[in-house]
Amino acid sequence: MDNVKLFVVESRSPLEKTISRARSLSHRRGEKERRYSQRRRSYRGMKSLRHLSRGIRKFERTLLNDGASKMRYSSSRSVSARSEERFIRGQNQEIIIPSPYGEVTYPNSKIPEYVWRNVNEFSKLIALECGVTGRKYTYGQARDAANYVARSLRNLKFAEGDIIALIAPNLPEWALAFLGILEAGLVVTTINPYYTVEEITMQLELSGAKGIVTAKEILPVVRKAAAKHRLGSSLIVIDDGTTGPTTEGTILFKDLITRGKDLPGLKALNRSTEDLAVLPFSSGTTGLPKGVMLTHANLVSNMEMVNAIVDQDMWIRATTEEYQDVIPMFLPSFHIFGMNGILLPCLAAGTKLVTLPKFQPETFLDVFVKQKPTILICVPPIILFLSVSPLVKKEHLSNVRTAFSGAAPLSKEDVDRFYEKFRLDNSRFKFCQGYGLTECAPVAFMEKTGLKYASIGKNICGCDARLVDPVTKVDICEPRRNGELWIRGPHVMKGYFDNPEATKEILREDGWLKTGDIAYFDDDLDFFITDRLKELIKVKGFQVPPAELESLLRTHPDVEEAAVIGIPDARSGEVPRAYVVLKKDRKISEEEIKNFIKGKVSEYKRLNGGVSFVRDIPKNASGKILRIRIKEAYLRVNS
Numbered sequence: 313m314d315n316v317k318l319f320v321v322e323s324r325s326p327l328e329k330t331i332s333r334a335r336s337l338s339h340r341r342g343e344k345e346r347r348y349s350q351r352r353r354s355y356r357g358m359k360s361l362r363h364l365s366r367g368i369r370k371f372e373r374t375l376l377n378d379g380a381s382k383m384r385y386s387s388s389r390s391v392s393a394r395s396e397e398r399f400i401r402g403q404n405q406e407i408i409i410p411s412p413y414g415e416v417t418y419p420n421s422k423i424p425e426y427v428w429r430n431v432n433e434f435s436k437l438i439a440l441e442c443g444v445t446g447r448k449y450t451y452g453q454a455r456d457a458a459n460y461v462a463r464s465l466r467n468l469k470f471a472e473g474d475i476i477a478l479i480a481p482n483l484p485e486w487a488l489a490f491l492g493i494l495e496a497g498l499v500v501t502t503i504n505p506y507y508t509v510e511e512i513t514m515q516l517e518l519s520g521a522k523g524i525v526t527a528k529e530i531l532p533v534v535r536k537a538a539a540k541h542r543l544g545s546s547l548i549v550i551d552d553g554t555t556g557p558t559t560e561g562t563i564l565f566k567d568l569i570t571r572g573k574d575l576p577g578l579k580a581l582n583r584s585t586e587d588l589a590v591l592p593f594s595s596g597t598t599g600l601p602k603g604v605m606l607t608h609a610n611l612v613s614n615m616e617m618v619n620a621i622v623d624q625d626m627w628i629r630a631t632t633e634e635y636q637d638v639i640p641m642f643l644p645s646f647h648i649f650g651m652n653g654i655l656l657p658c659l660a661a662g663t664k665l666v667t668l669p670k671f672q673p674e675t676f677l678d679v680f681v682k683q684k685p686t687i688l689i690c691v692p693p694i695i696l697f698l699s700v701s702p703l704v705k706k707e708h709l710s711n712v713r714t715a716f717s718g719a720a721p722l723s724k725e726d727v728d729r730f731y732e733k734f735r736l737d738n739s740r741f742k743f744c745q746g747y748g749l750t751e752c753a754p755v756a757f758m759e760k761t762g763l764k765y766a767s768i769g770k771n772i773c774g775c776d777a778r779l780v781d782p783v784t785k786v787d788i789c790e791p792r793r794n795g796e797l798w799i800r801g802p803h804v805m806k807g808y809f810d811n812p813e814a815t816k817e818i819l820r821e822d823g824w825l826k827t828g829d830i831a832y833f834d835d836d837l838d839f840f841i842t843d844r845l846k847e848l849i850k851v852k853g854f855q856v857p858p859a860e861l862e863s864l865l866r867t868h869p870d871v872e873e874a875a876v877i878g879i880p881d882a883r884s885g886e887v888p889r890a891y892v893v894l895k896k897d898r899k900i901s902e903e904e905i906k907n908f909i910k911g912k913v914s915e916y917k918r919l920n921g922g923v924s925f926v927r928d929i930p931k932n933a934s935g936k937i938l939r940i941r942i943k944e945a946y947l948r949v950n951s
Contacts, residue, residue, distance in 0.1 A: 399789055404822075406778060406787050407778065407787035407788070407789045408776050408777070408778060409771065409777040409778065409779075409833070409837065410771075410776055411770065411771045411772060411773055411774060411775050411776065411777075412770055412771075413620060413621045413770075413772065413773035413774075414773060414774075415774055416613060416616055416617045416620055416773045416774030416801075416802065417616070418609075418612055418613045418615075418616035418617075418802070419612065419616075420585055420609075421585065421608070421612055422494065422585055422589070422608040422612075423491070423494050423589055423590075423608050423611055423612060423656065424458065424491050424494050424495040426612045426615070426656075426660060427491060427656055427659050427660045428455050428458075428491075430660070430662065431451050431452070431455045433631070433662065434451050434631045434632075434633075434636070434662040435450065435451045435452035435455070436450055436452065437451055437631065437633075437636050437662065438450055438451075438636075439451040439453075439454040439487075439659060439662075439664070439665065440454055440484035440487055440665050440667060441484065441664065441665070441666050441667070441683075442483060442484055442666075442667055443640065443666045443667055443668045443675060443678075443679045443683070444553075444668065444669065444675060445553045447484065447553070448484065449484055449488070451662065454484075454487070454488060454659075456573075457488045457492075458487075458488050458491040458492040458495060459495060459572070459578075460492075460569045460570075460571075460572025460575075461488060461489060461491075461492025461493070461495075461565075461568045461569060461572060462492045462493070462494075462496035462572070462578055463496075463572040463575040463576070463577070463578060464568035464569075464571050464575065465492065465493065465496040465498060465523075465568070466496050466578065467571070467572075467575055468523075468546070468563075470522060470523060472497035472498070472582060472583055473497070473498070473583070473587070473588070474499065474523070475498070475499045475500075475501050475519050475520055475521045475522060475591060476493045476498050476499070476500060476501070476521060476522065476523045476525060477501050477502075477503055477515070477516055477519065477521040477523070477525070478490060478493065478501070478502050478503065478524075478525050478526075478646070479502075479503040479504075479505050479507075479512065479524060479525070479526045479530065479534055479646075480505050480526055480530070480550055480552075481505045481506075481527060481529070481530075481552075481644075481669035481670060482641055482642065482645050482650075482667040482668055482670075483527060483550060483552055483667055483669060484667055485552075485565055486550075486645050486667070487655055487665075489525045489548075489550070489565065490502075490651075490655075492568070493525070494589055495578065497581040497582075499588050499589060499590070499591055500589070500590050500591065501515065501519040501521055501590075501592070501603065502590070502591075502592050502645070502646035502647075502651065503515050503516075503593075504646055504933060505526075505530050506530075507533075508533070509533055509536045509540070512533065512534065512537035513537045513540045513541055514601075515593055515601070516537060516538070516540075516541040516543070517541060518593070518601075518809070518810075519591055519593075519603055519809065522543075522546060523543070523546035523547075523548065524538055524543060524546060524547050524548065525548045525549075525550065525565065526547070526548070526550065527550045527552045527554075528549055528550065528551050528552050528554055528556060528557065528559060529552050529554045529556060529669075531549060531556070531557045531559065531562075532556075534547070535547070535557075547561075547562045547563065548562065548563045548564075548565055548568065549563070549564055549565060550565040551565070551566060552669070584608075585608040585609040585612070586607050586608075586609055587607060587608065588605050588606070588607060589606060589607055589608045589610075589611065590606045590611065590651070591603045591605060591606070591809055592606070592646070592647070592648050592651070592750050594648075594749070594750035594751065602808040602809070602811050602814050603808060603809030603810070603811070604648075604750045604805050604808065604809070605806040605807055605808065605809050606648075606753050606805055606806075607806060609802060610752075610753040610802070610803050610805060610806075611652050611656065611753050611803075613753075613774070613801075613802040613803050614652060614752070614753040614754070614803040615652065615656060615657045615660065616773075617755065617772045617773045617775065617801070617802075617803060618657065618755050618758070618772060620772075620773040620774075621758065621772055621773050622758070622760060623760065625713070625742075626714045626742045626744065626760065626762070627687075627714070628657070628658065628661040628663055628687065629686075630661075631661060631662030631663065636662065636663060636664050637658075637661075637664070637686045638663065638664045638666065638683050638684060638685045638687075638711075639654065639658055639663050639664070639666070639685055639686070639687050639688075639689060640666050640668060640676070640679050640680070640683065640685050640688070641654060641655065641658075641665045641666060641667045641668065642668040642670075642671050642690075642694075643689065643691065643934070644933045644934075646933070647750075647934050648748075648753065648754040649691075649718055649719050649748070649754055649934055652753055652754060652755075653689065653746075653754060653755060654689050664683075666683050671694075673697070673701065673703055674703075677703060677708055680708040680709070681708070684710070684711040685711060685712055686711050686712060686713060687712065687713065687714050687715075687716070688709075688712050688715040688716070689715075689716045689718075690715065690717055691717060691718065691719045691720060691934055692717060692719070692720045692721070692722045692726065692935055693873075694717075694935070695715070695717055695722060695726060695727070696726065696866075696872075696873065698730065698733075699729045699730045699733050700872060706733075706734045706735065709734055709736075709741075712741070713740070713741060714741070714742045714744065715730075715741070715742075715743050715744070716744050716745075716746060717743075717744070717745050718745065718746040718747065718748065718754075718755075718934075719934035719935050719936055720934070720937065721745075721766070721768075721841050721859050722745060722765065722766065723765075723766055723863035723866065723867075724765045724766045725863060725867045726863070727743055727765035727766075728765070730743070731743070738762055738763070741762075742760075742762035743762050743765060744758065744759055744760050744761075744762055744769075745759045745765070745766075745767065745768055745769065746758045746759070746768065746769075747768035747769075747829075747839075747841060749825075749827055750805075751805045751818070751819075751827075752775075752799060752801070752803045752804050752805065752825060753803045753804075753805070755772060755803075756771060756772065756775050756777075756799050756801075756827075757770060757771055757775075757777075757839055758772055759838065764838055766840060767834075767838045767839065767840050768831075768838075768839050768840065768841055769838055769839065770839070771799065771839075774802060774803075775799055775800070775803070776800040777797065777798065777799050777800075778797075778798040778799075778800075778824065779793070779794075779795035779796070779797060779798075779831065779832070779833070780795050780796050780798055780826075781795050781796075782795065782796045782830070782845055791832070791833055791834050791835050792833075792834065793832055794830050794831070794832050794842055795830070795831065796826060796827065796828065796829070796830060796831075796845055797827045797829050797830070797831040797839070797841075798825065798826050798827065799824070800822075800823045800824050800825065804819070804823065804825045805819070805825075807819055828845045828846060829841050829843070829844060829845065830842045830843050830844070830845055830848060830857065841859075842857040842859060842860065843857035843858055843859050843860075844939075846940075847877075847878075847939050847940070848878075849876075849877070849878030849886050849887075849888050850878065850885050850886050851878075851884050851885065851886055851887060851888070851916040852884050852885060852916055856878070856888055856916065856917050858877065858878075858888070858939060860913075860917070861874075861876040861888055861890065861909065861913070861917065861919070862874045862875060862890075862937070864908075864909060864912055864913070865890060865892060865905070865908075865909065868900075868905070868908055870894055870898040870899075870900045871892055871893070871894060871895070871905075872893045872894060872895045873892075873893040873928075873929050874890055874891065874893065874929070875890070875891045875929045875939060875942055876888050876889065876890050876891070876919075876939075877889055877891075877942050877943045877946065878921070878943075879921045879943075879946060879950075881921070884916075884920070886921075887919075887920040887921040888917065888918070888919050888920065888921050889921030889923070889924070889946070890905065890909075890919050890922075890923045890924070891923075891924050891925075891926050891929060891942060892905060892923055892924070892925050892926065893925075893926060893927065893928060893929060894925060902922065902923040902925075905919065905923045906918065906919045906922075906923060929942075930942065
């Protein structure tokens, strides 16, 4: 993902293991392979969920009373006697690791219907507030504004299925535009607001966008890209309060709201939940950006898949007249993690989202002082910033009960440093990691115990997983063996937009998505990402994960950040080379860094490619290290 939400780690008793198995059995019903049919997607409502919950509790009481610890999967469905129900065989004898949380049920709703379904319960509470200007919308105002935007867009003669580009930083109006576009039966392609003219033009052309919604701050750049794409009259501008370019010749976003109020209501749409809704762009496992075709069902199912496994004490609490969770929205909304990992599920739950157009330390911390956030959803660079910045004090996190991190791996050392600085108690403050890709809308795994810091946890409700040896293509069922992670579920994309060749490379006909990430699982079936398949360093036939060396480098007291790539070597094929950012006013030699790593790893993992000291490490919008860019720069200079 370009750049995207469990069991307790302590040893479990036989009875606890039996209950865990029973939960899986009660959900899976012993099927050999999941089939995604309309029946599975039907909405059974909260009543059915309550019945299911009561049924599980009753089943657990039966086990406790009767001591039914002898329950087992039948041997015909087991990979081995030892693995029992942990794996199942697919139709082609593939070894499937089903979610321990069972199946998922989700409503047959389009995204706007899902987000606004409970809006009347908290219509007077704040939905969106700008963390810079303070302008805000209540839930009632936000819901009405999105509907008025939808009416105006249809009045502008956009047809169902037309693609609209949304190019703006995090603003309250970003959410209104996004939901309004979808409510009008149109498709959103989200674009990084800090792209160059050429980058914006490329995505406009690849997506075939018919209109643009942007912000005044970046209007000059967007105008040039729109002109190249021959889009002029369909340029809609959000007045973000900044001084700058004239908006002459454009449509003001606030006018869509004003005019839409007097327009007739929307007619019934022909589009279904299986139709394309959102078109973010991703490089996939490698290569140039590609449009990821995500349907309404993809995004809605993924929100429900997460909701089905998270605990109320760590995730969003029920919104009432007396209580509302507060979440700072600083991860970019155009990225799938910000969009469907934060924005949409938080609005659906009635939280207060405080938007920040960009990450600036002073503004960011000011939000913590004034708004008192209760949940922090972020990426590893933010955790590292909080851990090392002298500006951040313990009182800044006084109201935060959970921190979720995703988009890139964090090591145990990184999290330990975070806990130590703020003197946090794991029983009060939970730290959780998740894993996903743009191609699965985005969440696929979550570690929710707050104990296995380096783990991405288990595959979430309704998500199947496989580990496949990248060389032999044979499925792996042994702990601590690396393989490429494959996933399958209702959250997996339809494919890449107008790119059947790239789709065929990553998405199989039987629904399995090849993630391009190398992972392993432990004895508890908790997963760990080690690296990208395309970024593994091959040293004399051995595979070296760059993330492992980067994690070790960050433990050095003088190192703030690091990146590792493989460079060509005549004898070894490749050798690791490190790029290191030192902490302020620190000095250290290349030899000292190499010796630090030398004492901690096998010989083939040593930094025999050297060390470079740099000012910063290139990363994408979600905080993932752009190793390919570093390697390209190295090869240009040394070719």
